[in-house]
Amino acid sequence: MLDGRPIPFEDGQTIMDAALAAGTYIPHLCHHPGYRPQGSCKLCTVDIGGRRGAACTNRAFENAGVKSETEELNADRHSLVQMLFVEGNHFCPSCEKSGNCPLQAVAYHLGMRDPHFPHFFPAHDVDASHADVLLDRNRCILCELCVRASRDADGKDVFAIGGRGIRARLIINASSGRLADTALAVADHAVDVCPTGALLPKRRGFATPIGRRVFDLKPISMVTPGPETEHD
Amino acid sequence: MTTEFPVSVPLSAIIAAHGNDAANLLQMLHDVQDSCRGIPSHAIDELARLLGVPRTRVESVSTFYHFFRPGRRAAYEFLFSDNIVDRHLGKQEIKRYLCERLWVEPGKLSEDGLVFVDDTSDIGLGDQGPAALVNGFALPALEKSRVDLIVELVRGQRPLDQWPGMLFEVADNIRRADALLASPFTPGAALAASAAHGADALLSEIERSNLRGRGGAGYTTATKWASCRRARGGAHYVVCNADEGEPGTFKDRVLLASRADLVFEGMTLCARVIGAREGFLYLRGEYRHLLAPLAQVLERRRSQGLLGQRIFGIEGFDFDIHIHRGAGAYICGEESALIESLEGKPGKPRNRPPFPDTRGYRDQPTVVNNVETFACAALVASRGGKWFAELGTPQSAGTKLLSVSGDCKRPGIYEYPYGVSVRQVLADCGAIDPLAVQISGPSGTCVSWKEFDRRIAFEDLPTAGAFMVFSRHRDMFEVARNFTHFFANESCGFCTPCRVGTSLLRNTMDKLAAGKGSAYDMQEMRRIMHILRTMSHCGLGHTAANPVVQTMEQFPDAYERHLRVLDFEPAFDLDAALQAARLITGREDAWAHIQE
Numbered sequence: 001m002l003d004g005r006p007i008p009f010e011d012g013q014t015i016m017d018a019a020l021a022a023g024t025y026i027p028h029l030c031h032h033p034g035y036r037p038q039g040s041c042k043l044c045t046v047d048i049g050g051r052r053g054a055a056c057t058n059r060a061f062e063n064a065g066v067k068s069e070t071e072e073l074n075a076d077r078h079s080l081v082q083m084l085f086v087e088g089n090h091f092c093p094s095c096e097k098s099g100n101c102p103l104q105a106v107a108y109h110l111g112m113r114d115p116h117f118p119h120f121f122p123a124h125d126v127d128a129s130h131a132d133v134l135l136d137r138n139r140c141i142l143c144e145l146c147v148r149a150s151r152d153a154d155g156k157d158v159f160a161i162g163g164r165g166i167r168a169r170l171i172i173n174a175s176s177g178r179l180a181d182t183a184l185a186v187a188d189h190a191v192d193v194c195p196t197g198a199l200l201p202k203r204r205g206f207a208t209p210i211g212r213r214v215f216d217l218k219p220i221s222m223v224t225p226g227p228e229t230e231h232d
Numbered sequence: 233m234t235t236e237f238p239v240s241v242p243l244s245a246i247i248a249a250h251g252n253d254a255a256n257l258l259q260m261l262h263d264v265q266d267s268c269r270g271i272p273s274h275a276i277d278e279l280a281r282l283l284g285v286p287r288t289r290v291e292s293v294s295t296f297y298h299f300f301r302p303g304r305r306a307a308y309e310f311l312f313s314d315n316i317v318d319r320h321l322g323k324q325e326i327k328r329y330l331c332e333r334l335w336v337e338p339g340k341l342s343e344d345g346l347v348f349v350d351d352t353s354d355i356g357l358g359d360q361g362p363a364a365l366v367n368g369f370a371l372p373a374l375e376k377s378r379v380d381l382i383v384e385l386v387r388g389q390r391p392l393d394q395w396p397g398m399l400f401e402v403a404d405n406i407r408r409a410d411a412l413l414a415s416p417f418t419p420g421a422a423l424a425a426s427a428a429h430g431a432d433a434l435l436s437e438i439e440r441s442n443l444r445g446r447g448g449a450g451y452t453t454a455t456k457w458a459s460c461r462r463a464r465g466g467a468h469y470v471v472c473n474a475d476e477g478e479p480g481t482f483k484d485r486v487l488l489a490s491r492a493d494l495v496f497e498g499m500t501l502c503a504r505v506i507g508a509r510e511g512f513l514y515l516r517g518e519y520r521h522l523l524a525p526l527a528q529v530l531e532r533r534r535s536q537g538l539l540g541q542r543i544f545g546i547e548g549f550d551f552d553i554h555i556h557r558g559a560g561a562y563i564c565g566e567e568s569a570l571i572e573s574l575e576g577k578p579g580k581p582r583n584r585p586p587f588p589d590t591r592g593y594r595d596q597p598t599v600v601n602n603v604e605t606f607a608c609a610a611l612v613a614s615r616g617g618k619w620f621a622e623l624g625t626p627q628s629a630g631t632k633l634l635s636v637s638g639d640c641k642r643p644g645i646y647e648y649p650y651g652v653s654v655r656q657v658l659a660d661c662g663a664i665d666p667l668a669v670q671i672s673g674p675s676g677t678c679v680s681w682k683e684f685d686r687r688i689a690f691e692d693l694p695t696a697g698a699f700m701v702f703s704r705h706r707d708m709f710e711v712a713r714n715f716t717h718f719f720a721n722e723s724c725g726f727c728t729p730c731r732v733g734t735s736l737l738r739n740t741m742d743k744l745a746a747g748k749g750s751a752y753d754m755q756e757m758r759r760i761m762h763i764l765r766t767m768s769h770c771g772l773g774h775t776a777a778n779p780v781v782q783t784m785e786q787f788p789d790a791y792e793r794h795l796r797v798l799d800f801e802p803a804f805d806l807d808a809a810l811q812a813a814r815l816i817t818g819r820e821d822a823w824a825h826i827q828e
Contacts, residue, residue: 037583039583039727039769040726040727040728040769041727041728042727042728042729042767042768042769043728045766045767052766052767054583057583076762076763076766076767079759079763080728080729080763080767083728083729083732083733083736083763084728084732086732087731087732087735117732117736117756118736118739118803120735141728142725142731157286157288159288160286160288160289160291160292161292161578161725162288162291162292162295162296163295163296163725164295164296164297164561164578164723164724164725165720165721165722165723165724165725165731165734165735166720166723166725166731166732166734166735167725168725168731171288171291171292171295172288173286173287173288174287175273175274175276175277175287
């Protein structure tokens, strides 16, 4: 049962998998169907019989009373998204991902109107060394989707997380630390799966105009999950 | 003095010494760092190549732990223990004195590459602070005359092994001994007592004792052992959690320094019960000074037939213990993060379930227990479960070691049967005009003078052992602020609420300390606390707000003193922000300032 509605599930399926398969949206950023669940963004936190847990890492079970669309949970998710915005440097109006960006779309879904918390304004590097892919760490939310995609889908192990705490950052598998010196290709799943504008294909600017992009047409809760967000 | 690295690092030898196994990456990085004063970038390349792992695997480890730092290190690296208790003992002053005498700035490598002075989280010497580490070795009880001596040694560039031994003498300070510390113990006695009866009888004895974990959570030891024993796996492992990182705790340091046989014997008994052949002592990096003595105890136990093949002549009872050095990360005290670290990875807590008793080290059934729990288990085996269960209270059997520090005349280790009142401990340690006691460290409970009749027991005040006393002239706001810095420094960064929330909380406390706080900020902190408690991945995040919540409730005056106005005060100072523009234009007139 999710929010009072019965949801079918298979043995071993997570609450997130079962919900998505049944067409029910639970806000999330670090989860993507097909990749090993991570449970770090905590947006998909739900109430499982009085205890809180991430929907993407907790298994569905018989007669589980799961609550997701509650005022309290959505308020807390709202705070989490605000935290993601203030710990990085996100300027939607100038970002090519705008409109195709799950981070932005989740923020809209949760009704975020301002960042609320004081900005950290961290100093981050932009890695423009690669011929076809831009890495802008200002927009990275440390969801590790590119880490998992590069390792498990692309078989390349290009990315990892280095450092600790608020100084954690995306690191690159090369002595130089630069993307140019890795095997990353623009068609890699790792590039496509990024839920923000941190990893972007170069030389593709506004092929689809603002206003006609994925989340301009439908809110994120209505976009069918599964295939990676389409790029133009 | 050169800041260049030696061209070649003996990497092949280091890797071979650690079994060519990437799970021993932390140990390899320690050796690299010890052999060439730092971790050169080319050594990371080579380690990755030789181990056949991505370079990022090595880099993620070398950048996660506080005691690994990229680049060339100073010949003498001083890290001061920055717990509030050390501060109350004059840590800031003695650090400034050392910096002044050596002409260095804190946090900056001296130009000749000789000295580096900085802070680190509590190093477990609260009973003899202020204290620091020099190249990883503990320097307790620092005062000016000792610093003068150290300065001469540094100037003369004397290697550490030529420094006078008295500088490194760490006292046990056992002030009150009870069942655990006062019982005479002969190595092998517990094994001998249980050898004849077999593993089942041993487990029943542990069950009869009602022994519960001493790390704070209080899980029943027999249940954990039995569950691990039942779990199927290719191998079973015993892990002793000696990552005693909770500020204000140091009882494991004393147990390992003076009762190591009890601890190792407890681990060996556990191995017998669960059928393990391999065990690990996860020794926190700060206890580097205990490494050699502990290795000697293990060697002796091997020669006594208490470790190794056919222990006590029992066929199939083969077990040995390895010491795994941590590298400065409080989060590794969390058992699943500790296991990640044992496997040579950054110490980030796993998703649970599964719990370690079924899937732990190398995904095999693993028992992780605190140092004191294993010592108690050995005591139970040698003196009987019934005897043990009669000590303490019905729900909290046995005794508890308390690490007492702060404003008292006799800081040190106090062992009491469970159920002792806070007031009793305060009287015994000679507390000076006590206002509050922080039980079980920053993640624990702040007990004010109104509640001194509360008792140390799982059913009232559970504790991992810290007992920090604060007298009436201490500012409890500053105590809480120190703790928020601790959590922000120690968050592993895995989950959003803790990574961002601990920093937001620290920044807000700093804003208050700078006199820019308002009632709005108090509300904001409550909001952040709620997110930390309810959304975080592990106990670090869940408890990170405790010190602020509890001191706000109990000592509102301490906060109100720091509030400038009661509604809103921006952290941003417009006039200060114009300073750069004033410097560029060379203006200092009244019109170049924003008037309030």
